[in-house]
Amino acid sequence: MASEVTTAWSQSPRLVIMPVDDSAHSERAFNWYLKKSHRPDDKLILIHVIQPKYSFQSDGVVVEHTVTDISDAVNTGIKDGKKVLERYAERCRKLNYTFEKILRADSNPGYAIVKIAEEKFASMIVIANRGMSKARRTILGSCSHYVICHSGVPVLVVPPAKRSTASFMAEVKDAENL
Numbered sequence: 579m580a581s582e583v584t585t586a587w588s589q590s591p592r593l594v595i596m597p598v599d600d601s602a603h604s605e606r607a608f609n610w611y612l613k614k615s616h617r618p619d620d621k622l623i624l625i626h627v628i629q630p631k632y633s634f635q636s637d638g639v640v641v642e643h644t645v646t647d648i649s650d651a652v653n654t655g656i657k658d659g660k661k662v663l664e665r666y667a668e669r670c671r672k673l674n675y676t677f678e679k680i681l682r683a684d685s686n687p688g689y690a691i692v693k694i695a696e697e698k699f700a701s702m703i704v705i706a707n708r709g710m711s712k713a714r715r716t717i718l719g720s721c722s723h724y725v726i727c728h729s730g731v732p733v734l735v736v737p738p739a740k741r742s743t744a745s746f747m748a749e750v751k752d753a754e755n756l
Contacts, residue, residue, distance in 0.1 A: 593623065597625045603736075606736060611704045612669075621678070622677040624677060627682050628652075628655040628683045663679040704734045705733060706738075
């Protein structure tokens with residue numbers, strides 16, 4: 579019975595959530611998925627979450643230039659997010675993969691990723707781990723940790739490569755050939 583369930587899951591089409599940004603970590607996770615996990619019937623959902631980067635102090639007074647600055651920051655975030663998604667989408671097109679792009683604004687990227695996975699009834703999430711130090715994770719929090727703890731579907735975390743290893747050098751060389 580268990581083998582029948584495992585076989586059915588492993589052969590059914592998967593809807594894979596892949597958060598992407600402009601980091602080398604995200605690129606590495608994307609390449610790992612392409613080489614080691616992608617199946618021909620997968621549908622890949624590329625997600626980019628824009629985090630608000632503006633802050634201002636107000637005593638209840640709305641200043642026109644502040645509103646303009648916020649609007650400019652949001653527009654820049656949207657433009658940059660679309661570029662990131664398009665870069666990954668172009669690679670999917672070249673490989674003839676089925677994919678969708680989602681651009682979302684949220685102050686908590688982990689929450690947005692989990693929410694999209696729920697909305698889309700995802701099969702799994704593939705996410706990069708930036709390899710932050712324990713102190714930095716404690717202060718800033720970790721997106722991948724949030725996703726692991728709150729996701730209702732399996733999460734595959736691609737760790738950062740150790741730059742001194744031969745496997746890292748091989749990955750860099752392979753990535754150039756994709």
